Every structure is written in C-alpha cells, then in structure tokens.
Amino acid sequence: xxxxxxxxxxxxxxxxxxxxxxxxxxxxxxxxxxxxxxxxxxxxxxxxxxxxxxxxxxxxxxxxxxxxxxxxxxxxxxxxxxxxxxxxxxxxxxxxxxxxxxxxxxxxxxxxxxxxxxxxxxxxxxxxxxxxxxxxxxxxxxxxxxxxxxxxxxxxxxxxxxxxxxxxxxxxxxxxxxxxxxxxxxxxxxxxxxxxxxxxxxxxxxxxxxxxxxxxxxxxxxxxxxxxxxxxxxxxxxxxxxxxxxxxxxxxxxxxxxxxxxxxxxxxxxxxxxxxxxxxxxxxxxxxxxxxxxxxxxxxxxxxxxxxxxxxxxxxxxxxxxxxxxxxxxxxxxxxxxxxxxxxxxxxxxxxxxxxxxxxxxxxxxxxxxxxxxxxxxxxxxxxxxxxxxxxxxxxxxxxxxxxxxxxxxxxxxxxxxxxxxxxxxxxxxxxxxxxxxxxxxxxxxxxxxxxxxxxxxxxxxxxxxxxxxxxxxxxxxxxxxxxxxxxxxxxxxxxxxxxxxxxxxxxxxxxxxxxxxxxxxxxxxxxxxxxxxxxxxxxxxxxxxxxxxxxxxxxxxxxxxxxxxxxxxxxxxxxxxxxxxxxxxxxxxxxxxxxxxxxxxxxxxxxxxxxxxxx
Amino acid sequence: xxxxxxxxxxxxxxxxxxxxxxxxxxxxxxxxxxxxxxxxxxxxxxxxxxxxxxxxxxxxxxxxxxxxxxxxxxxxxxxxxxxxxxxxxxxxxxxxxxxxxxxxxxxxxxxxxxxxxxxxxxxxxxxxxxxxxxxxxxxxxxxxxxxxxxxxx
Numbered sequence: 167x168x169x170x171x172x173x174x175x176x177x178x179x180x181x182x183x184x185x186x187x188x189x190x191x192x193x194x195x196x197x198x199x200x201x202x203x204x205x206x207x208x209x210x211x212x213x214x215x216x217x218x219x220x221x222x223x224x225x226x227x228x229x230x231x232x233x234x235x236x237x238x239x240x241x242x243x244x245x246x247x248x249x250x251x252x253x254x255x256x257x258x259x260x261x262x263x264x265x266x267x268x269x270x271x272x273x274x275x276x277x278x279x280x281x282x283x284x285x286x287x288x289x290x291x292x293x294x295x296x297x298x299x300x301x302x303x304x305x306x307x308x309x310x311x312x313x314x315x316x317x318x319x320x321x322x323x324x325x326x327x328x329x330x331x332x333x334x335x336x337x338x339x340x341x342x343x344x345x346x347x348x349x350x351x352x353x354x355x356x357x358x359x360x361x362x363x364x365x366x367x368x369x370x371x372x373x374x375x376x377x378x379x380x381x382x383x384x385x386x387x388x389x390x391x392x393x394x395x396x397x398x399x400x401x402x403x404x405x406x407x408x409x410x411x412x413x414x415x416x417x418x419x420x421x422x423x424x425x426x427x428x429x430x431x432x433x434x435x436x437x438x439x440x441x442x443x444x445x446x447x448x449x450x451x452x453x454x455x456x457x458x459x460x461x462x463x464x465x466x467x468x469x470x471x472x473x474x475x476x477x478x479x480x481x482x483x484x485x486x487x488x489x490x491x492x493x494x495x496x497x498x499x500x501x502x503x504x505x506x507x508x509x510x511x512x513x514x515x516x517x518x519x520x521x522x523x524x525x526x527x528x529x530x531x532x533x534x535x536x537x538x539x540x541x542x543x544x545x546x547x548x549x550x551x552x553x554x555x556x557x558x559x560x561x562x563x564x565x566x567x568x569x570x571x572x573x574x575x576x577x578x579x580x581x582x583x584x585x586x587x588x589x590x591x592x593x594x595x596x597x598x599x600x601x602x603x604x605x606x607x608x609x610x611x612x613x614x615x616x617x618x619x620x621x622x623x624x625x626x627x628x629x630x631x632x633x634x635x636x637x638x639x640x641x642x643x644x645x646x647x648x649x650x651x652x653x654x655x656x657x658x659x660x661x662x663x664x665x666x667x668x669x670x671x672x673x674x675x676x677x678x679x680x681x682x683x684x685x686x687x688x689x690x691x692x693x694x695x696x697x698x699x700x701x702x703x704x705x706x707x708x709x710x711x712x713x714x715x716x717x718x719x720x721x722x723x724x725x726x727x728x729x730x731x732x733x734x735x736x737x738x739x740x741x742x743x744x745x746x747x748x749x750x751x752x753x754x755x756x757x758x759x760x761x762x763x764x765x766x767x768x769x770x771x772x773x774x775x776x777x778x779x780x781x782x
Numbered sequence: 783x784x785x786x787x788x789x790x791x792x793x794x795x796x797x798x799x800x801x802x803x804x805x806x807x808x809x810x811x812x813x814x815x816x817x818x819x820x821x822x823x824x825x826x827x828x829x830x831x832x833x834x835x836x837x838x839x840x841x842x843x844x845x846x847x848x849x850x851x852x853x854x855x856x857x858x859x860x861x862x863x864x865x866x867x868x869x870x871x872x873x874x875x876x877x878x879x880x881x882x883x884x885x886x887x888x889x890x891x892x893x894x895x896x897x898x899x900x901x902x903x904x905x906x907x908x909x910x911x912x913x914x915x916x917x918x919x920x921x922x923x924x925x926x927x928x929x930x931x932x933x934x935x
Contacts, residue, residue, distance in 0.1 A: 559897065565826070575830065
C-alpha cells in the first residue's frame with residue numbers, strides 16, 4: 167500500500183465516520199440543517215464507497231454509474247448553498263442563480279458522457295468552484311456578526327468551503343490536463359480530508375467539541391457572575407448577563423425581568439431607551455415563564471404563529487430559553503435566540519438553563535443587596551426621627567426631674583417640720599402639677615411613638631393572666647376592694663411592657679372614675695379559640711352613650727367628667743387602643759351611666775410551642 | 783437655708799442606721815455612713831439629688847462627668863454611684879467600662895432621661911436604673927437597695 171493509498175483510505179474512513187454521525191443525528195433530530203449536513207456527507211460517502219466497490223469488484227464504470235456519480239457530485243454544492251443560506255443567509259436571487267447553475271451543470275454532465283468536451287468540464291468545475299467559494303465568502307462575512315461557538319463554527323465552515331473549492335479546482339485542472347494527474351490525486355485527497363474535517367467541525371460539531379468551545383466563555387461568565395451583584399444598577403447587571411449568555415451560546419441573548427406588579431416580563435430594548443413588556447403566556451418567553459421549564463423552539467414563527475410578525479421584525483428564528491427562578495421566586499426568563507437556526511443545538515438547552523440558574527443567583531443577590539440598602543435607609547430615617555423624638559423627650563424630662571424632685575423634697579420637709587412654716591398647700595399643688603406634667607409628657611411621647619409604629623416592641627411569650635393579676639395588685643394595692651380572676655396558662659406572644667401599660671391605664675381610669683370604696687373587678691380568661699380576653703370593671707360614674715363611640719379617640723374624655731385633676735391629655739385610651747391593635751387585638755367598652763364601666767380587651771393567642779419550633 | 787436643711791433631722795435612711803446623722807461637709811462622719819457618688823452634668827439635678835440624699839442621711843460626693851467621677855471614686859471610695867449616661871467629656875458608658883476595667887465593683891444605678899434606661903443599665907452591667915423624672919421615694923429606695931449589696935472585691 168502506497169502512502170497515497172493510505173491517505174486515501176484514511177480520508178474515506180473519516181468521511182464514512184462523519185456520514186454515519188451526521189446521518190444518525192439527522193434521523194434523530196431532523197432539523198433542516200441537520201438533514202442538509204447529513205445529505206452532504208451521505209452523498210459524498212456514497213460516491214466514495216460506490217467507486218471503491220466498483221473498483222474492488224473490477225467492474226468497468228459505465229455511463230450509468232458515471233452519470234449517477236456526476237449528478238450526485240453536483241448535488242454537493244446545492245446542499246452547501248442551502249446550508250450557507252441556513253447559517254448566514256444568502257439572497258433569494260443568489261440562491262435561485264446558484265440552483266439554476268447547478269441544475270445546468272448536472273444537465274451538462276448527463277448530456278455529455280465522457281470523454282466530455284473541455285469547455286463542459288471547465289464550466290461545470292467553474293460552477294462548483296464559484297458556489298463553494300461564494301459559500302466560503304458568505305461564512306467569512308458572517309464571522310463579523312457572530313461570537314463564541316458560532317464564530318468558531320463559521321470559521322471552520324469557511325475554511326472547509328475554501329478547501330472544497332480547491333478540491334474541485336484541482337480536479338477540474340486534472341480533468342482538463344491529464345499530465346498533472348499524480349500531483350492532482352495527492353492534493354485532492356489531502357484537501358478532501360481537510361474539507362471533511364472542517365465541515366464536520368463547523369456544520370455538525372460533536373457535543374464534546376461544542377462543550378470545549380463553550381467552556382472558556384462559560385468560565386469567564388461564571389467568574390464575572392460573582393462580581394455582578396455589586397456592579398451597579400439592575401439594568402447593567404441584566405446587560406452583563408445577556409452579554410455573557412450571548413458569548414456562551416453563540417447567539418443573541420435577552421433577559422426578561424418579571425415585574426410582579428404589572429404582571430409582565432420586562433425586556434430591555436436593544437439600542438433604544440426603555441423596555442418592552444411581555445405578558446405571559448404571550449410569546450415564547452412568556453410561555454417559558456408560565457410553564458417554568460426550558461424550551462427549544464427551532465422556528466419561532468412556526469412555533470408561535472400568532473406572533474410570527476414580532477419574531478420576523480426582531481430577527482428571531484431559533485429560541486432556546488429557560489426560566490430564571492430562585493427557589494419558588496420567579497424572577498424572569500433568559501432566552502438565547504438567533505436568526506440562523508443551526509446556531510443552536512438541543513444541547514444548548516442545558517447550557518441556557520445553567521446560565522439562567524446563574525442569573526437567578528446574581529439577581530437574587532442583587533435584590534438582597536438592594537433590600538439591605540433599603541432597610542438601612544429606612545432604619546436611618548427612622549433613627550433620625552426617633553433621635554428627634556428621643557432628644558425632645560430627653561430635654562423635656564431633664565428639667566422635670568429637678569422640678570418634681572425639688573417639689574417632693576420641699577413637701578417632705580414641710581410635712582416633717584411644720585416649724586419651718588412652709589406653705590404646705592402651695593407646695594402640694596406644685597408637686598401635683600409637676601407630676602401631672604410628667605404624665606402629659608409621657609402620654610404625648612407615647613402617642614407620637616405609637617403613630618410612628620415605634621411604641622410596641624418585640625414580642626415574647628408572656629403569661630397574660632399573671633401579668634394582669636400582678637398589675638391589678640400593684641396598682642390597686644390596699645386602696646380598694648379588688649377581685650382578680652385570672653385563668654392560669656394564658657400564655658401568648660406580646661410586648662409584656664406595653665400590655666402592662668394598657669392594663670395599668672384601664673385600672674387608673676377605673677379608680678379615677680369610681681367611688682373610693684367601690685369594688686374593682688379584673689378578669690383574664692381564654693375565650694375558646696378566639697384568644698385571650700381581659701376585662702376591667704368598675705362601679706363608677708359610667709360613660710354617657712353619646713361619648714362611647716369616641717372614647718378611644720385622641721384628646722377625648724367623658725363629657726360628664728369636669729374635674730380637670732382627673733385628666734391626662736385624654737390620650738391614655740387612644741394609646742391603649744393603639745397598643746392592643748398593634749398586637750392584632752381589639753379593645754372595647756360597655757358602660758351605663760351611674761352603674762359602672764367595663765373595658766374589654768381581646769388579644770390573639772399565638773400558640774407558643776409552634777412559634778418556638780419555628781425559631782429553632 | 784441650705785445649711786438648715788442639710789443639718790435637719792435625717793430622713794428615713796438616717797433613722798435606719800445607728801448614729802446616721804449625716805453631714806455633707808464631712809468632718810465627723812460616722813465611719814459606716816453610705817457614701818453616694820452622684821454623677822450628672824445637669825447642675826440642677828446634681829444639686830437636687832445631692833440635697834435629697836444628704837437629707838435622707840447619706841454621704842454625698844458629686845461629679846459632673848465621667849472623668850470627674852473616676853477621680854471621685856479613687857478619692858471618696860463611694861458605696862454606690864448614681865450615673866447619668868449622656869454627659870460631656872466622658873459619658874456614662876466610658877465611665878462604667880473604665881470603672882469595671884479597673885476592677886472596681888461599686889454598684890451603679892443608671893439615672894437617665896432617655897428612653898432606654900433599662901437597656902442601657904443592662905448594657906453597662908449596672909445594678910439598677912432610675913428613669914428621669916423619678917419620684918424621690920424611688921430614688922431613695924434604689925440607693926438603699928443597691929448600696930447594701932456593695933460588691934467590693
């Protein structure tokens with residue numbers, strides 16, 4: 167076996183291997199370009215196998231086999247032209263011209279059996295060469311507009327086409343001038359092999375090769391993804407993800423962010439300000455979002471005929487998309503698309519899903535960073551407000567401390583040492599009014615904080631029954647007949663300090679507005695599943711029916727109360743209602759003038775055990 | 783007038799301890815008298831609290847900020863410190879920390895007009911707190927309660 171024969175056999179083997187691979191793929195996934203590629207290699211291999219079989223069997227090639235071979239050979243540029251159109255788009259006129267030239271060549275080959283006139287051979291060769299070189303040019307020109315995997319594939323195809331052109335050129339020259347036959351054979355075989363490999367790599371890159379090409383793009387995307395959340399605005403991040411996805415897939419990419427409020431996926435306009443919204447399940451992106459699964463759509467216009475015009479206008483033909491989802495939070499959709507169907511393969515589904523998952527991580531981190539910033543800004547604003555209030559409170563209380571303390575000190579001495587001749591009555595008024603001023607300041611500050619939502623603090627498990635009983639004994643002490651009935655185990659989550667404040671306020675009211683010897687009743691019980699109930703009853707002056715609806719309003723007090731000594735600012739019940747309501751509870755009053763008054767409080771009962779488990 | 787008030791009969795606090803006749807001007811102080819260090823930048827409060835405590839039979843030392851208070855602790859060896867928190871020069875937090883770092887175990891009662899009296903007291907490991915404006919009964923009760931448990935090392 168000569169070296170030449172070895173090269174020839176090797177070439178054929180490679181051709182056969184490629185043909186099997188591409189034909190298998192064409193039958194498995196019969197997309198137009200897969201079929202074209204399969205036919206291209208199938209035909210080539212058929213010619214090779216056929217001629218070797220004929221040679222091996224010692225059959226003299228006859229006119230019929232020659233015609234078949236010639237016709238099949240000329241189908242090769244035809245499929246090449248189709249593939250060029252599929253991949254890069256050639257004009258309709260070019261396609262028509264190319265197709266007719268090829269048809270003409272086949273006719274010429276059939277019409278002129280060998281030995282053919284030189285001119286016919288030269289013309290047929292020229293058509294072949296022109297078509298292949300044209301295809302090479304088309305692919306080369308397209309390189310500019312592609313990137314990543316696609317760019318590499320285009321390069322390989324352009325190279326393959328150039329090799330094929332050279333094969334035909336050499337063969338034609340050989341046919342015209344038999345003197346160069348030896349050299350011609352070597353060149354043809356080498357070039358044919360180069361063509362086969364280039365085409366295989368370009369048209370039908372095996373999965374391993376695609377992965378290898380995608381890997382660096384993917385790696386750079388993943389590396390960059392770690393920094394993306396801190397990059398700047400969400401728009402900039404979206405643009406970066408799109409760029410990375412485009413590089414990794416070799417097509418274009420666009421990311422639609424889910425706008426919960428508007429119910430649309432928002433896509434950034436390419437090269438224009440603003441966004442356009444897609445309402446799921448509209449368009450393929452909307453369908454991907456709605457169904458929450460990746461999709462591979464070979465021909466968008468055919469897959470979604472209602473919107474064919476949209477896809478055409480945006481040059482979208484093949485679409486590979488995946489939902490961007492973080493846990494159960496649906497964030498959006500990432501789609502890779504291209505005007506050229508062969509740019510993606512089904513394998514890209516996995517890649518796009520991977521990119522979408524990465525995008526989810528990036529967007530989620532970004533959202534968390536935004537959220538943290540919002541919380542910080544809110545806290546800052548709250549703190550500033552709080553600072554003002556706290557500062558005001560501090561400054562009001564400081565002089566009050568001296569006034570109350572000094573007044574009480576004077577009162578003590580005056581009582582202890584009547585010989586001093588101090589005006590006890592006057593000093594007592596001073597003490598009383600300064601204490602009242604303290605209550606007013608406290609009420610005012612509580613009401614301000616209530617309105618800012620700052621009054622009620624963190625909740626902790628509290629035995630409300632015990633709290634109520636303790637407050638009642640502390641407030642009423644020995645001053646009054648007191649009946650306390652509190653069920654054991656009334657435990658719920660609440661701000662015990664503030665609930666204490668409510669019960670204290672109700673008891674203070676009850677004591678103010680009832681005769682000194684009358685009995686007070688305090689109760690706490692569980693009201694079925696309704697929660698925890700507390701009531702404070704007195705046998706006092708009662709509240710007129712006309713006042714009842716307003717009793718919890720600001721600056722209100724019963725119209726039958728004319729003793730100014732009783733009153734704070736009338737904010738006590740307003741604050742109590744606020745505290746109860748911020749616990750998710752309810753406060754109301756029942757009263758009969760002259761009979762007495764009962765205030766009711768209902769607090770939701772949070773199962774303490776369950777909450778504790780959640781906290782663990 | 784002041785002198786008259788200070789030298790008047792001791793209050794509840796004085797009555798409880800034998801020979802508890804207190805005098806702010808020192809001199810013949812009985813050795814077992816409870817000395818209270820009052821720290822506050824507000825002159826009026828400082829004056830009022832000092833008078834009231836003296837009147838109740840306690841010995842009193844005063845300081846207007848944390849730094850003065852540290853000097854007073856070294857000099858007077860108080861049994862208890864009533865500590866305002868927001869003060870110029872050295873605030874209550876720094877004072878309390880320095881005090882603990884030095885290993886002094888004098889009980890501290892925080893005395894503040896801010897919202898967070900209880901929290902701040904917990905923060906600096908104080909024995910108690912008085913939210914301004916307080917009643918005198920509370921002031922005297924607090925001093926009595928915590929001065930008793932002086933935690934000297």
